[in-house]
Each structure stands twice: as structure tokens, then as C-alpha cells.
Amino acid sequence: MKIRLVHNGVFEPVEDVSQALTPPPEGFYWIDADVDDLEVLQPLFNLHDLAVEDCLTEEEQRPKLEIYENQYFLVINSIRFDDEEIFLRALNLFLGRHYLITVTRQKINELRSIKPILLEQEVNRADRFLYHLVDIVVDNYFDVGDRIEARIEGLEEDIIMHTNKSHLSQIVSLRSEILWLKKVLGPQRDVIATLNKKDLRLIDDQLQKYFGDIHENAVKISETFETYRDLMGNLREAYQSSVANRANEIMRVFTALTTIFMPLTFITGVYGMNFSYIPGLDFRYGAEVLLLIMVLLGFGMFYYFRKKDWL
Missing domain, CATH: 1.20.58.340 (Magnesium transport protein CorA, transmembrane region)
Known part of the structure; x- marks a missing residue:
């Protein structure tokens, strides 16, 4: 577990987690934890039992936003694509007035890549940190989409030039991954829409409007993967025609x-x-x-x- 005081995008390490219970004069606390740290964090920050249970479960989490009395619990999925399989990693977030707790099971690249953005934007509030983090997570879906599109084009070229039996298994596998991912994109898009439209007192009203841009990107991603699903169907037909x-x-x-x-x-x-x-x-x-x-x-x-x- 790492505790940092973030002031104008500058990180200052904090040794004692109990120090984060008191609002700092300026800035906010970012607590980067794993699931094992919840045993310590739950009683200190009064984390809801159901939210902690969601963090501890090993099953894939559906993106959600739970609103509690003094904090919000948000689940979004980070994406990674290694050219063989698509991986989704749950990013659990507890947003308070003066703190943001991130809880993960595996390392998530977005938590590392966000640091220079916080410094550049001189972020001084936990809700702005949340905005930039969600923005990076959604943008990474575009990068994965581009790689999937390149994979589809490569498969199409291989099928036209020299068809073999392995192509069918690749088509079926990639299509299954795209269909599975598309089911996840719907709930995540709805969660971002909630961040944009619902009255949330822990998120600044002006900042909420910026979540609208992220929601538009989430909609574009969903539509893009719908197109990829159709392309995979066309690719399967091309394979069958090539075999015939x-x-x-x-x-x-x-x-x-x-x-x-x-x-x-x-x-x-x-x-x-x-x-x-x-x-x-x-x-x-x-x-x-x-x-x-x-x-x-x-x-x-x-x-x-x-x-x-x-x-």
C-alpha cells in the first residue's frame, strides 16, 4: 500500500495511513492499495461491506457506481490485449471528499501513466484525479481497438493469400473475445453516463460536464466493437469461400x-x-x-x- 499526498500534481509520500483521515490544508490523499490492504482500510475509512466484498471476489466485476453516505464506490475495467487474448482488469475506486482509494488485484498501467498528467494539469482535487483516470482507461480501449483492427486486416490478408485450418480457430477465438468485450462495454458506458448526468455532490458540477466527453468516447468504442463483430462474421464467410x-x-x-x-x-x-x-x-x-x-x-x-x- 502506498499513500501519497497530491498537491498541484506533486506527490509527497505519507508513511501513516491514519494521516489520510484528516483533510489536508491543500490537495488530497491517493491511497494505492491491493485487496489485502482492505482489512486495514475498511475500518479506518468506513468502507461499505458490499463494496469490500466486490473488491475481494475473484469473479469478473460488472462496472458499477454505488453511492454511499460519505463516499462513492466505482468499478471500471482496464483493458489489455496481447495479440492472443483480451484481458480486463477491475479497477476499484473509493472516492471521498479529500481522498481517492484505488484497489486492484494486478498491476494496471493506467495508474502509472496518470502521474505525469496529474503534474501537467496541477491536479489538486480527488474528483479531478478520478476524471483523468477514467479518461485514460477509456482512451486505452481505442488503442486496443486499433490493434484488433490490424489483427483482423492481417487475418483477412492471410486468408486470401494462403488459407489454412488454423485461421478458423483464430477467427472463432477473436470473435468470441470481441463479443465478450462488447457485453462489458455497455455497463461501463452507462456508468460513465451516470457520472455525467446524475447529481453527485462529491464531484464538482463543472467537472461533471467533462465526463460527457468521456461518455461520447465510450459510445464510440461500443459502436466500434459492434463493427468489429460484423467484420469477424465477414471474415468467417471469406474463410469459407476461400476453402470452397x-x-x-x-x-x-x-x-x-x-x-x-x-x-x-x-x-x-x-x-x-x-x-x-x-x-x-x-x-x-x-x-x-x-x-x-x-x-x-x-x-x-x-x-x-x-x-x-x-x-
Whole structure:
């Protein structure tokens, strides 16, 4: 657990967490904790039992905003994409008048990247810290969206150039991730809308208007992932068409080869019959001539098929 006094974006470490119970002359306290620290923080800051239970559960948390007497409990999901799987990590926030408590199970990059922004903007209030943090979390969805779009384009190119069985599993896996993520985006978008529209006394009225911009971005993200879902459906159809075309190409080659060998098989069949007299059997160079005719016939048909672009 790290306790910091934030004044005009400047961080000052605090050793004793009980010091954060009293409002500072200027600035606010940021307590960056993990779930194990809740045992200490709950009685000190009177954290609600249900909010603490949500933090402790290992199941994926639905984004939410709970309003208690002296604090708000907010759950939003940070996103990460490693080109194989999409990961969502719950960011639990307790907002008070003079403090913000962040509780996480894993490291979240947004908590590190927000520090220079707080310094640049000279942030001096906990609600402004919350605004910038939510803004960064939502912006990261755009970055992940761009990477997913690049992944879709790469898959499409691979399917067109050289289709293989692994492409289908990649399509199904990525589509499932997108559908799962889209279900999460709806509640998160609604939570941000609440931060924008609902009367919240711990958030400055002027600052609430800025949450409207974040809500617009959240809506755009939701619409973008809806488009990605449609693209994955088109990609699956392209895979199936490519497989069908490839099968047709193979069948065309096999049909052409079979057609080439049909007259050759006919000739060998005729001369394999057990009749006493077959024309050419007594000819000294009959076998050589017959083989030459078969070779010329075979190559002639092959050349004709190539000229017609059947092979």
C-alpha cells in the first residue's frame, strides 16, 4: 500500500495511513492499495461491506457506481490485449471528499501513466484525479481497438493469400473475445453516463460536464466493437469461400488429370485384351510407336488445358 499526498500534481509520500483521515490544508490523499490492504482500510475509512466484498471476489466485476453516505464506490475495467487474448482488469475506486482509494488485484498501467498528467494539469482535487483516470482507461480501449483492427486486416490478408485450418480457430477465438468485450462495454458506458448526468455532490458540477466527453468516447468504442463483430462474421464467410475455392481448384486439377489419362487408359485397355489378332502386334516397333503416341497425346491435352486456363 502506498499513500501519497497530491498537491498541484506533486506527490509527497505519507508513511501513516491514519494521516489520510484528516483533510489536508491543500490537495488530497491517493491511497494505492491491493485487496489485502482492505482489512486495514475498511475500518479506518468506513468502507461499505458490499463494496469490500466486490473488491475481494475473484469473479469478473460488472462496472458499477454505488453511492454511499460519505463516499462513492466505482468499478471500471482496464483493458489489455496481447495479440492472443483480451484481458480486463477491475479497477476499484473509493472516492471521498479529500481522498481517492484505488484497489486492484494486478498491476494496471493506467495508474502509472496518470502521474505525469496529474503534474501537467496541477491536479489538486480527488474528483479531478478520478476524471483523468477514467479518461485514460477509456482512451486505452481505442488503442486496443486499433490493434484488433490490424489483427483482423492481417487475418483477412492471410486468408486470401494462403488459407489454412488454423485461421478458423483464430477467427472463432477473436470473435468470441470481441463479443465478450462488447457485453462489458455497455455497463461501463452507462456508468460513465451516470457520472455525467446524475447529481453527485462529491464531484464538482463543472467537472461533471467533462465526463460527457468521456461518455461520447465510450459510445464510440461500443459502436466500434459492434463493427468489429460484423467484420469477424465477414471474415468467417471469406474463410469459407476461400476453402470452397481451394477445393474447387483441387477438383479441377484432378478432373483435368483424369481426362488426360482417359484416352491413355483406353489405349492400354485395348492392347491388353486377349484376342488372337490386334492391329500392330506383329509390328517390330509397335510398342515404341504406341508409347510415343500416348506421350504426344498426353502432352497435347496438357498443353490444350493450360491454354484454356483449366490447369
